[in-house]
Amino acid sequence: MQKKGLMLGGLAALFIAGGALAAGPADLNAGMRSLMDRYLSEAQKKEPSLKAFSAEEGKKFFNAKRMHSTAKEERSCSTCHTSNPLNPGKTPVGKTIEPMAHSANKDRFTDPQKVEKWFKRNCAWVLERECTPEEKGDFITYMMSN
């Protein structure tokens, strides 16, 4: 009995991991999926045990506050995008940002170049470094999940 349950669970885990490995979140287009594949293989070089990205981790990353070394203010991704990805955000200058969640804005996460450009900018602004492939993968998975 227990053995059978374990086996089923293992199969299910394999199936989910396999699905994520092959495609990333289902709604992504081909270009974005290959970007996600790249993130995953790069992340696995550092951490071979990593099987798939996690929306849960993405959410934590999105809301994590960090003190900026020169600006002396707490910054996070949610500073501009607000803590709810379904809502529109605002830049420090005052311009509205369309919602980040794919379900609220179909244009999001459709252009790998644009995504990379903004990761570069916004990670530097918040974290004063580049984001790791794992952080990026988790972030996108979170944005695709709500």
Add this chain to the structure above:
Amino acid sequence: MKVRVWDIPTRLFHWSLVAAFAGAFFTSGTEWFLEYHTVFGYIALGLVVFRILWGFAGNRYARFSDFVGGWRRVRDYLRQAATLKPPRYLGHNPAVGWVVLFMLIMTVSLVATGIITYSGEEGRGFWAGLITRDTGIFFREIHDFLAALALAVIVIHVSAALFHDFILKENIILSMVTGTKEDPATWSERVGHMRPVDRPSSLRLVALIFAAILIGLGVRFLPPQERKIRFTGEVSEQVKVVTPKGYTARIKPDPKWKEECSPCHNAFHPTLLPAASWKRIMDGLNNHFGEDVSLDPATRREILDYLVSSSAERSTTEASKKLLASIKKGEVPLKITGIPYWRDKHSEISADVFKRKSVGSEANCLACHPGAAVGSFEDKDVHVPD
């Protein structure tokens, strides 16, 4: 004996139209006096509409029926004028009759094409928002042509008047001031032209009431005022500049500029900073007010070229001129909001207003200036949100 020929409305009309034309002529060709130029145009239109009514209602010599005759009369008259012995007319002679009619039609066309140009190109005036920019540009060509034609007709008209005064010794220019003609040599002929009584008609009353209403409207609306721009469609989105050769031109907004320079703030209009400032900003994109906005070299070049082609030096707007004038020699500002003229104009707005949720910062021009995206910052359009 003096004979009354030109009634007071006709004389007033004549010299007012002269003044309106002179005013329009001296305010043409430059953006600076455009508001005044249009005012002279509207005045001319009002005058001409009145004159057309007066052409049916005025006294005998003011009426079209008196001076607009057939081609044969014109031909005979011109033939005799060529021999310096034309018959004398108390009112308009057959030739000038047609010139008068032509000038009335020409003035109406000139003003109509002017209004279309103004509405299309500037997004201002009667039909602002209804006429596309391209239509405006097309009608400017017609407007320019009609203006040249008007000048030619005026030259002919003035030459003819001088001819009558100095060669034929008819004192006609002064008669348009005094309203009377005094010329013993032709006196008997004149009497033959006169009708014993000039019957006033009810149309005359209508024309005079109309004139009174026009004057009232004129006093109320004509002092130059910035009419509200309607920012619709493509109207005035393209930047108006003066090219290095001195021509005015329209520059299309660069799509890369729109894409790359508008996500964080609404793209600042190129006419708001001098070329040197744009160069400095585009050279420092890797640290752009704390942001890394690095672009690939081709995109950077394209955006810089656009910004320089429409920079404050090239711009025709008052805001550009004043911003530029206030920058100290040798300084290359990175911020529009740091330029003395900007600081001066916004000195009465408290810091709290800029921090409001609906505004965000000083750099969010669009929050208070609905025309910011097309480089328009007219006082009349300003609206500070709550």
